[in-house]
Structures are given as C-alpha cells and as structure tokens.
Amino acid sequence: MTDCKILLVDDNKSILSALEILLQFEYKTVDSISNPNQLSSFPDLSSFDIVLLDMNFSAGVNTGNEGLFWLKEIRKKAPNTSVIMMTAYGAVDLAVKALKEGAADFILKPWNNEKLLATVKSAYQLRKTRKEVQQLKQKESSLKQVINQNKNFIIGNSRALNTVLSLVDKVAKTDVNVLITGENGTGKELIAREIHQKSKRKDEVFINVDMGSISENLFESELFGHTKGSFTDAKEDRTGKFEAANGGTLFLDEIGNLSLQMQAKLLSAIQNKTIVKVGSNKPIPVDIRLVCATNCNLEQMVADGIFREDLLYRINTIHIEVPALRDRDNDILLLADFFLKKFSAKYGKAGLRLNHAAEEKLSGYHWPGNIRELQHTVERAIILSDGQVLKANDFPFHNKFHPSSTDSPLTLDEMEQQMIRKALERHEGNQSAAAEQLGITRQTLYNKLKKQGN
Numbered sequence: 001m002t003d004c005k006i007l008l009v010d011d012n013k014s015i016l017s018a019l020e021i022l023l024q025f026e027y028k029t030v031d032s033i034s035n036p037n038q039l040s041s042f043p044d045l046s047s048f049d050i051v052l053l054d055m056n057f058s059a060g061v062n063t064g065n066e067g068l069f070w071l072k073e074i075r076k077k078a079p080n081t082s083v084i085m086m087t088a089y090g091a092v093d094l095a096v097k098a099l100k101e102g103a104a105d106f107i108l109k110p111w112n113n114e115k116l117l118a119t120v121k122s123a124y125q126l127r128k129t130r131k132e133v134q135q136l137k138q139k140e141s142s143l144k145q146v147i148n149q150n151k152n153f154i155i156g157n158s159r160a161l162n163t164v165l166s167l168v169d170k171v172a173k174t175d176v177n178v179l180i181t182g183e184n185g186t187g188k189e190l191i192a193r194e195i196h197q198k199s200k201r202k203d204e205v206f207i208n209v210d211m212g213s214i215s216e217n218l219f220e221s222e223l224f225g226h227t228k229g230s231f232t233d234a235k236e237d238r239t240g241k242f243e244a245a246n247g248g249t250l251f252l253d254e255i256g257n258l259s260l261q262m263q264a265k266l267l268s269a270i271q272n273k274t275i276v277k278v279g280s281n282k283p284i285p286v287d288i289r290l291v292c293a294t295n296c297n298l299e300q301m302v303a304d305g306i307f308r309e310d311l312l313y314r315i316n317t318i319h320i321e322v323p324a325l326r327d328r329d330n331d332i333l334l335l336a337d338f339f340l341k342k343f344s345a346k347y348g349k350a351g352l353r354l355n356h357a358a359e360e361k362l363s364g365y366h367w368p369g370n371i372r373e374l375q376h377t378v379e380r381a382i383i384l385s386d387g388q389v390l391k392a393n394d395f396p397f398h399n400k401f402h403p404s405s406t407d408s409p410l411t412l413d414e415m416e417q418q419m420i421r422k423a424l425e426r427h428e429g430n431q432s433a434a435a436e437q438l439g440i441t442r443q444t445l446y447n448k449l450k451k452q453g454n
Ligand SMILES: Nc1ncnc2c1ncn2[C@@H]1O[C@H](COP(=O)(O)OP(=O)(O)OP(=O)(O)O)[C@@H](O)[C@H]1O
Pocket: 152, 153, 154, 155, 156, 182, 183, 184, 185, 186, 187, 188, 189, 190, 191, 253, 293, 295, 335, 371, 372, 375, 454
C-alpha cells in the first residue's frame, strides 16, 4: 500500500464513495469533502499528496470556473500538492486552462478505473519529485555553506590533542553518537567536522545547529520543520535541520542550553529516528549521525535535575573531552604562528614575527577563551602593528582578565565581561544559572558572549 494522502472534492456523494472504494485499495489515506468551501478552512491541506477536484459544484453550472477558482486556492495554500481536475463536461480548452493554472492532470467522468489509477500514480510521482527538489535545494544551500568555509586545519602536536585525534579516528568509522565537551573556544566544532570528514558520510552534509540561539517557540520548527499555515509565520512548508541532515551528520552545539521541554522533544526524535513536522502528524524517518557539544557539565546538570539522564545516555555513547589550550604544552606557539601567517597574509603584512618576550607572554597566559581568544588576540595585534616585530606589549590581555594587575580603570564593557566571567565560573559554565544570577535572560547572556567572541 502506498503511503500517500489523497483528498477527494466533489458535490456528488456517490462519486465520492466510488472513488474512495477504488483508491483505498492502493493508497493509505483517502479523505473526502462534498463542499469545496471547506477547503478555505482545511487545517492541514499541504499534508495531502494529491487532491482530486471536481470542476463544477453549483447545480446547472458547467463552465468549470468554480473548479479553476478552487484549484488556485489549493495551489496557494499547498503549492507542492498535485491537483487532478475532474469533470463530466470535458473540453480541451478547459483542460488546457486548468493545466496552465498548475493542475497536474485532467480526468473525464465517467472515468475508466485503470486510466484513473494511472493518472493518480503519476500525480503522486510528481508530488514526490517536488518534495525531493525542495529537500535538494535546502541540502544544496547547506553544502554551499560548508564548501565556502575555508578548509580548517587542526594545528597542534601536544599529547593531549593527539589523544583526542586518535579517538576521533576510531569513532569516525562508526555511526555512534558522540558528545564533545570542553571549555569555550577549544575547537569542539572543529573536532565535530573532523569526525564527519573522516566518516563514510563525508560526501553528505554536515549541518550545524547552535542550540543556544534557538528560542523555545521556534525549536520544533527549526529542528523538525513545519507545514505551511501551521502557525502565523509559516508561509510555506519548511524542512527542518534533522531532515536536511538526512544521510549526513547533525551537529548540535551548546546542547546544555536546552530547557527540559526541548530536551524531551529532542529525545523522542533521537530515540525513534523519526521526526514529525509542526502541523503534520506524519512521522518521517531520518538517518543521521549525531554529534553534540557543550561546555557545561552535563553529569552535574543531571544531578541538579536540569538535564535528562536518558538524553545524556543517548548522546554520549562516546565522550570526547577537548583539552583547554593551557593544557596543550607548546600548541600555544604553534597556533600563534599559524594565526600570525594567516592574518598577516589577510591584512597585507607578510613577514611579521613574534619576538621572544611576546612568545613568553603568550605561552605563560592561561587563555580562558582558549583558541578563539588566541586567534582574536593575534588578529588584533596584527591589525594594530606598525613594525615587523610583535612585542609583549602588543598583547594587552592582562587588562581583561587580571584587572588587579593594572592600575588603568576598566571600561564599562570590560566590567561587564568580568561580571559575566565570574558568574559563569561560579556556576561552572551553566549559562542558565549564570544568566539568572546576572538578572538577564539566557538569550541575552548568550548574545553577549557571542559578541565578546566567547
Ligand atoms: N587545533 C586547532 N587548529 C586551528 N584552529 C583551531 C583549532 N582549534 C580551534 N581552532 C579555531 O578556533 C576557533 C574556535 O573553535 P571552535 O568554534 O571549534 O570552538 P568551540 O569549542 O566549538 O567553541 P564554542 O564552545 O564557543 O562553541 C575556530 O575559529 C577554529 O577554527
């Protein structure tokens, strides 16, 4: 039986019953209405794959205009649904008009059963193709995003990093779910991309979702998609991130930032390996490799009752802890050199180098913002540099993180950064708790951290 949803629209109830009996043998869902006015308020029109639509409804009228009117209405509300027109008063010009308005095909009454079934079958193929085109378009735009990104190199040869990379080699070959933890800016996303690149899914998409930036009410629509009209802003059908990642890798960053309600919805999708779009009730199977990342201590969050234990066990089949930059021996200077070359080329300042004192200062610093902070620090120093050599005082980061070591007064921005850092330290990286302490929403805290480059 084909998993296809058909809607019959005809004012003649015996025609509706005859069609229902015929089509129910082959198609899973066959619904019918005898009054086309019901179409205007039909809740889930776009979930129908095919509509068989009569052309004349008012008694004695046979111009086909009513059918054309309702055809346009359906095309507006459900552009991907295939519409087949039916009329007892077949005329070639009317058929041409309906096809021009977007009908998939045309059936004359009384119909021949075999011919009608063949017409419905090809209309269903058309519907499937339209859906595939839509999904391909979404995949294509995600692929472009990935391709447009510069190739990322994982720099470093410390023992701590090599341990992570050998674990990456092992898990990449499997399809298990991976949880990557580590402080902000340690390279968790880079590691997730590396797992994808080394896996059998590498020719498929890598979809990155920043869970910290998704609001509660858009969560389902972002992740699972929605059907047109399912809520006020749902102007058209939308494929969610799970479906877009089908066949590839789905990277859920900042997984510790989900509310319990969102966690429950996510868990159900992961467990069932299916998603249901907002506004639909049809489960869609998805095949994804799931990689999650967080800087929170999820075990502690489970103990505190703010993270579901069953979700944690689903996502952490393999756990990779990315070490902080200060624990990676001489990776600091390797990375500094890498960023020096990268940004001096970008800003047309080739030949720039670090003097010994600058190297000492960079190596001795504790890098709370890790590699992202090092990257920004080097970039900033290059932009502001005048000569060929970068010196220790070209890296004034002590102002930001050790205010006690300087007499210079703090700016408002710096004070804000300090307060945020302290709140996060106190709550061991838990952004929701830190935001509560600071008297701002988690979203505001998240935006401020992004702005600061953390
Ligand atoms: N080993 C590395 N070699 C080169 N660049 C790196 C390395 N690790 C991280 N980076 C760079 O540092 C920046 C931060 O890395 P990334 O975004 O992967 O960190 P993250 O841990 O996911 O951060 P967050 O916790 O904020 O989500 C990126 O620009 C990334 O390319």
